[in-house]
Amino acid sequence: DVKVTQSSRYLVKRTGEKVFLECVQDMDHENMFWYRQDPGLGLRLIYFSYDVKMKEKGDIPEGYSVSREKKERFSLILESASTNQTSMYLCASSLFQQYQGNTIYFGEGSWLTVV
Amino acid sequence: AQKVTQAQTEISVVEKEDVTLDCVYETRDTTYYLFWYKQPPSGELVFLIRRNSFDEQNEISGRYSWNFQKSTSSFNFTITASQVVDSAVYFCALSEARSNYQLIWGAGTKLIIKP
Numbered sequence: 001d002v003k004v005t006q007s008s009r010y011l012v013k014r015t016g017e018k019v020f021l022e023c024v025q026d027m028d029h030e031n032m033f034w035y036r037q038d039p040g041l042g043l044r045l046i047y048f049s050y051d052v053k054m055k056e057k058g059d060i061p062e063g064y065s066v067s068r069e070k071k072e073r074f075s076l077i078l079e080s081a082s083t084n085q086t087s088m089y090l091c092a093s094s095l096f097q098q099y100q101g102n103t104i105y106f107g108e109g110s111w112l113t114v115v
Numbered sequence: 116a117q118k119v120t121q122a123q124t125e126i127s128v129v130e131k132e133d134v135t136l137d138c139v140y141e142t143r144d145t146t147y148y149l150f151w152y153k154q155p156p157s158g159e160l161v162f163l164i165r166r167n168s169f170d171e172q173n174e175i176s177g178r179y180s181w182n183f184q185k186s187t188s189s190f191n192f193t194i195t196a197s198q199v200v201d202s203a204v205y206f207c208a209l210s211e212a213r214s215n216y217q218l219i220w221g222a223g224t225k226l227i228i229k230p
Contacts, residue, residue, distance in 0.1 A: 043206070043220045058217075088158060101148030102216040103165050107157040
């Protein structure tokens, strides 16, 4: 089974703090993703990565950065947390395969509250 | 324009009833992939099924079945003899080449199974 592990399930941070959300996958997947999910707004892609040290902006990258130093690990960084970044963050990984597409597997999610 | 439409925002049924969740998609690609995910209250998004555009065979897995019809651009999901544990938000998603195989998500359908 694919396993995507997010380091923290629940976090409470103060405005202006630097926040790191860590994600590790154990299936040697090339692709990794960070989404946020908010009521009424659905799932929105923040950043994704197709390879080590490579990153691409998703739909809502503002206020976030990412790091992928190793294939299995993808970190989301909030340089200066703000209350509007209170959300659930979902990490995911995938491997594109011909005739099977890009099936994405998700971690359990990290609930971040910025106060 | 919505590329993946889940018109049912919320469905509530009594346990043991059958229920169908609708998904209508829009794409110009000839090769694409469709997915269903389940998100229980715990938050994790669980992959249920992938179907590629070349395979219109319906699929059955236990109490779950999926009906893919290219003629109506639909990929509907039926739960037979529903159980309380089926209560969750269900997302339909599309992956197409012109979107670089990123998942395009529907808004989700919240399914409530009453005992």
